[in-house]
Amino acid sequence: MCYFCSTIQALVGMNYTINIKDRSQVVVGSVAEWLPRLLPARRVVVVSDTNIDRHYHTLVGEFDHVLIGLGETSKTLHTLDAIYRRFIELGVDRSTFILAIGGGIVTDVAGFAASTFMRGLEFGFVSTSLLGQVDASVGGKNGVNVEGYKNMVGTFTQPRFVICDVSLLRTLSEREFRTGLAEMIKSAIIADEELFSMLEKADFATLQSDAELLQELVYRAISVKASIVERDERESGDRRLLNLGHTLAHAIEKCSSKFNHGEAVACGLHLIAEAACRKGVLAKDACDRITALLARAGFVLEPPVAMSQLLKAVKKDKKAEGDDIYIVLPKNIGSCTVEKMPVADFKKMF
Numbered sequence: 001m002c003y004f005c006s007t008i009q010a011l012v013g014m015n016y017t018i019n020i021k022d023r024s025q026v027v028v029g030s031v032a033e034w035l036p037r038l039l040p041a042r043r044v045v046v047v048s049d050t051n052i053d054r055h056y057h058t059l060v061g062e063f064d065h066v067l068i069g070l071g072e073t074s075k076t077l078h079t080l081d082a083i084y085r086r087f088i089e090l091g092v093d094r095s096t097f098i099l100a101i102g103g104g105i106v107t108d109v110a111g112f113a114a115s116t117f118m119r120g121l122e123f124g125f126v127s128t129s130l131l132g133q134v135d136a137s138v139g140g141k142n143g144v145n146v147e148g149y150k151n152m153v154g155t156f157t158q159p160r161f162v163i164c165d166v167s168l169l170r171t172l173s174e175r176e177f178r179t180g181l182a183e184m185i186k187s188a189i190i191a192d193e194e195l196f197s198m199l200e201k202a203d204f205a206t207l208q209s210d211a212e213l214l215q216e217l218v219y220r221a222i223s224v225k226a227s228i229v230e231r232d233e234r235e236s237g238d239r240r241l242l243n244l245g246h247t248l249a250h251a252i253e254k255c256s257s258k259f260n261h262g263e264a265v266a267c268g269l270h271l272i273a274e275a276a277c278r279k280g281v282l283a284k285d286a287c288d289r290i291t292a293l294l295a296r297a298g299f300v301l302e303p304p305v306a307m308s309q310l311l312k313a314v315k316k317d318k319k320a321e322g323d324d325i326y327i328v329l330p331k332n333i334g335s336c337t338v339e340k341m342p343v344a345d346f347k348k349m350f
């Protein structure tokens with residue numbers, strides 16, 4: 001895979017910029033420098049959560065704000081309804097630019113609200129969590145959960161820009177930082193063996209404190225996603241690769257509130273790597289490297305509920321098509337394959 005292909009523009013000093021589909025500019029660099037350059041000269045309304053507002057209100061203090069609650073329980077149609085009502089109250093119109101500042105929940109919900117209000121407003125993101133920077137904010141998917149099923153309703157709409165400033169991660173809790181590492185490890189397994197090796201070499205404290213290293217790792221992980229989205233924006237082919245570990249992760253999130261998204265992904269990565277190894281698709285030493293890296297990053301790899309309970313939740317995953325499901329299997333570190341199989345066959349793998 002070419003990470004430095006034409007979609008990935010250039011390295012400008014300490015800034016990395018990537019263009020997706022010529023519609024979405026992703027910048028890994030300073031928010032203070034980039035936000036004034038990227039915000040259009042028209043009315044801006046900010047969507048954020050109460051936590052981010054406490055830490056970063058001054059960054060965007062001059063604009064009207066809509067604040068949402070915290071956690072996956074806020075990623076609902078109810079929250080969406082509250083945002084629409086607040087937009088109406090604020091007199092938001094089709095020329096208003098929506099700026100979401102926050103982690104994956106804020107960008108998923110705000111992206112959906114913006115792309116549907118008045119049939120679609122332009123929007124951009126300042127992504128503040130590691131998971132948001134390496135995954136959720138990039139690629140144009142947004143949405144909310146319904147009846148506890150993840151991301152059941154949403155759109156594919158590219159944000160005009162995404163700013164990923166690693167200095168914002170200093171206020172992120174250790175647990176949330178670790179959560180982002182799970183998606184970074186996922187990207188490395190999908191398509192970047194060197195990123196995987198870099199993660200193996202760095203300890204957790206170094207990752208948190210070495211901004212230059214972190215910036216490069218974030219950029220590499222985004223590059224994996226950007227390059228896949230460039231080829232398959234609407235998930236009819238290669239984009240399915242990004243769901244590595246997610247079938248079981250979503251089932252874990254559905255069955256238990258003990259794990260957050262990244263923790264569930266880490267557990268899902270471990271379980272699918274072991275299954276791929278049992279199936280003879282992944283070599284034992286590569287499987288051991290995956291498990292070792294996840295364990296060293298501090299993840300609990302034992303699922304929080306019985307496997308039988310998780311497998312029951314799999315059928316309702318929105319990626320299921322009738323009785324079939326698309327499963328991503330690691331073949332090596334840096335290479336994966338997508339297989340369509342009956343849900344029953346998937347269950348037999350465990």
Ligand SMILES: NC(=O)c1ccc[n+]([C@@H]2O[C@H](COP(=O)([O-])OP(=O)(O)OC[C@H]3O[C@@H](n4cnc5c(N)ncnc54)[C@H](O)[C@@H]3O)[C@@H](O)[C@H]2O)c1
Nearest residue numbers: 051103104105106128129131132135136141168171172261
């Ligand atoms: N759209 C996509 O392609 C995509 C991809 C992956 C994940 N997701 C979604 O992303 C969501 C998870 O995102 P998340 O892990 O960022 O969760 P989150 O948005 O809930 O953020 C985690 C917590 O950290 C806080 N926080 C965020 N940035 C902070 C900062 N800089 N300082 C202090 N606190 C900060 C938030 O307020 C929140 O309490 C899930 O709902 C998942 O489904 C979407």
